[in-house]
Amino acid sequence: MTMARPGGRTARVRAAVVRAVGDALVEHGLAGVDLADVARRAGVGKTTVYRRWGTVAAAVAELVDDMVETSVPRAATGDLESDLRANAELVRSTLADPRQGRLLTALIGAARADERTAAALRRFYDARVREWEPCVAEAVSRGELPAGTDPAEVVRAVSAPLYYRLLTHGELPTEAARDRAVAAALAAARAGVYVV
Amino acid sequence: MTMARPGGRTARVRAAVVRAVGDALVEHGLAGVDLADVARRAGVGKTTVYRRWGTVAAAVAELVDDMVETSVPRAATGDLESDLRANAELVRSTLADPRQGRLLTALIGAARADERTAAALRRFYDARVREWEPCVAEAVSRGELPAGTDPAEVVRAVSAPLYYRLLTHGELPTEAARDRAVAAALAAARAGVYVV
Numbered sequence: 415m416t417m418a419r420p421g422g423r424t425a426r427v428r429a430a431v432v433r434a435v436g437d438a439l440v441e442h443g444l445a446g447v448d449l450a451d452v453a454r455r456a457g458v459g460k461t462t463v464y465r466r467w468g469t470v471a472a473a474v475a476e477l478v479d480d481m482v483e484t485s486v487p488r489a490a491t492g493d494l495e496s497d498l499r500a501n502a503e504l505v506r507s508t509l510a511d512p513r514q515g516r517l518l519t520a521l522i523g524a525a526r527a528d529e530r531t532a533a534a535l536r537r538f539y540d541a542r543v544r545e546w547e548p549c550v551a552e553a554v555s556r557g558e559l560p561a562g563t564d565p566a567e568v569v570r571a572v573s574a575p576l577y578y579r580l581l582t583h584g585e586l587p588t589e590a591a592r593d594r595a596v597a598a599a600l601a602a603a604r605a606g607v608y609v610v
Numbered sequence: 611m612t613m614a615r616p617g618g619r620t621a622r623v624r625a626a627v628v629r630a631v632g633d634a635l636v637e638h639g640l641a642g643v644d645l646a647d648v649a650r651r652a653g654v655g656k657t658t659v660y661r662r663w664g665t666v667a668a669a670v671a672e673l674v675d676d677m678v679e680t681s682v683p684r685a686a687t688g689d690l691e692s693d694l695r696a697n698a699e700l701v702r703s704t705l706a707d708p709r710q711g712r713l714l715t716a717l718i719g720a721a722r723a724d725e726r727t728a729a730a731l732r733r734f735y736d737a738r739v740r741e742w743e744p745c746v747a748e749a750v751s752r753g754e755l756p757a758g759t760d761p762a763e764v765v766r767a768v769s770a771p772l773y774y775r776l777l778t779h780g781e782l783p784t785e786a787a788r789d790r791a792v793a794a795a796l797a798a799a800r801a802g803v804y805v806v
């Protein structure tokens with residue numbers, strides 16, 4: 415059976431390499447990623463990988479850009495609490511996912527020592543926050559939150575406690591923690607804490 | 611001049627090794643810590659270091675235990691907001707300190723791949739939370755917060771946004787972020803979010 419593949423060979427190579435870089439990061443952390451090993455895992459010629467990416471940092475940046483492109487669109491239920499719960503559930507399930515969660519914590523660990531990874535990670539989180547900001551902006555327009563509330567701060571407030579427990583305690587976020595994160599962000603936002 | 615040194619030679623060796631492990635971690639991350647290098651930095655015989663600690667993980671655990679022992683006692687102003695601000699300022703100044711901040715992020719990065727470091731780090735954060743819990747428990751007794759509020763959750767809520775921005779965005783916490791973290795934790799606590 416023949417199927418048209420969007421993007422053709424180049425896109426397939428990119429997808430395989432991105433997958434292989436992620437696998438290597440999850441298994442070994444940034445220090446253990448090696449382009450020759452990535453090429454082997456991806457089933458792609460070493461020359462292709464070196465020519466196209468050149469460095470581990472470039473391949474990792476490609477992986478993060480792919481995470482931005484393929485990440486889940488925001489909710490739009492028309493109710494702030496429901497939207498924030500959908501956001502919190504996305505964060506919870508991502509962090510609790512054996513591959514995604516370990517990939518994010520590996521990238522966070524790598525960003526500390528590698529400025530290019532740090533920049534890619536900032537682009538990822540900025541893109542995620544931007545995607546979900548309208549949920550909060552629309553709630554401000556509806557009068558559910560004080561005028562002047564910074565939507566980005568509210569979105570980040572939902573994520574912060576879930577990341578904090580995982581990174582400092584190694585605790586995968588529970589559904590109770592998810593609901594508490596939403597309730598806390600909402601209570602603070604309603605009290606005007608995020609008005610700028 | 612001769613001074614009595616508490617603990618004598620053993621304590622001095624321990625202090626020098628703990629300092630050297632911290633320096634190596636800050637410079638190279640866990641993967642770059644080597645006991646022979648630690649001994650050299652500490653001006654202590656390699657045999658002493660190997661005999662007493664044996665592994666990098668044991669030396670790192672000693673460093674974290676030292677962080678627990680030497681960490682700053684809690685505030686006791688009699689006012690919850692002032693106490694939480696003192697806690698937030700301690701977190702802010704620690705994360706913003708070039709050595710302490712990089713040490714904590716290096717440990718958090720290392721904990722991902724090393725269970726012994728992860729356990730030591732959990733002991734550190736648990737000890738810090740336990741130290742500050744009475745500020746919240748006393749506020750509950752004074753009727754400033756709803757009965758049944760979990761003090762640990764309130765203390766962690768103050769830290770979470772400061773760690774989150776640093777770890778995902780590489781942003782050192784500002785005084786504005788500190789004050790927002792306190793205001794958010796207070797608003798959520800007053801709304802009963804942390805009642806268990």
